[in-house]
Amino acid sequence: MSNNDLRPKAVVFDIGNVLIRWHPEDHFDRWFGRSRRRAMFAAVDPHEINHRMDAGEDFHTLVQEKAAKHPEYKHEIEMWLDRWKELAGPAIDLSVATLFALKRRGMPVFALSNFGVTSFALSEQEHAFLSAFDKRYISGHLKTVKPDHRIYEILEGDCGIAPDRLLFTDDLPANIATADKRGWQTHLFETPRRWADHLIAAGLIEEHDL
Structure with missing residues (x-):
C-alpha cells in the first residue's frame, strides 16, 4: 500500500x-490558595459539573445545584461559570x-x-x-x-x-x-x-x- x-x-x-489548556486547579490555586482549593475540590468535585454538562445538562442549573448543596463554597462554585473563559485557557x-x-x-x-x-x-x-x-x-x-x-x-x-x-x-x-x-x-x-x-x-x- x-x-x-x-x-x-x-x-x-x-x-x-x-x-486550549484545561487545568482549572491552577487558576483556583491562584485565586484562593492551594489549601482552600484542595478542600473545595475534595468536598464538591466541580469536575462533576463538567462531566454532566458534557453529556448535555445545563451549565447554569448544575452550578446552582452544586452551590445549594455546598453553601460554604458558593462563591468558588459560581466562579466555575462566572470565570469560565479564564478557567478554559489559555490557548x-x-x-x-x-x-x-x-x-x-x-x-x-x-x-x-x-x-x-x-x-x-x-x-x-x-x-x-x-x-x-x-x-x-x-x-x-x-x-x-x-x-x-x-x-x-x-x-x-x-x-x-x-x-x-x-x-x-x-x-x-x-x-x-x-x-x-x-x-x-x-x-x-x-x-x-x-x-x-x-x-x-x-x-x-x-x-x-x-
Whole structure:
C-alpha cells in the first residue's frame, strides 16, 4: 500500500489540553490558595459539573445545584461559570498554528470534543479559532461523550470519510483507544511540538507553515 493510500482526508482535534489548556486547579490555586482549593475540590468535585454538562445538562442549573448543596463554597462554585473563559485557557498557540496550517493546505479539520453547550459558546467567544473548524462534534449538543463509540459513529456517518482516513489527536488514552478500535489513525497528544512533528512527518504540513 502506498503512502498516498494512507493519507488522511480529514484531521480531527480534541480541544481541551490540545488546543486550549484545561487545568482549572491552577487558576483556583491562584485565586484562593492551594489549601482552600484542595478542600473545595475534595468536598464538591466541580469536575462533576463538567462531566454532566458534557453529556448535555445545563451549565447554569448544575452550578446552582452544586452551590445549594455546598453553601460554604458558593462563591468558588459560581466562579466555575462566572470565570469560565479564564478557567478554559489559555490557548495552546502551536496547536492552533497546526490547525490553521492544515486549513491553508486544504485539509478539512474537525473538532471532536467533550464540551457543554454553554461552556463551548463561552469558549468560542474567547477563542475565535474554535469557529474555524469545517465540522464540529460537541458532546453537549450530541448528548453522548467520548470515549463512548456513539460519538465517533456520529462523526463517521456525518462526514462520510472512511475511518482509516481520519487522523485524530486527543490527550486522553481512553479516547484514543476507542478511535483505534474503529480503525482511525491516531496520535496521543503529549506536547504541541510532538503533534506538529507528527503532521510534518505525515506530509500534511511543513515547518515553515507554522
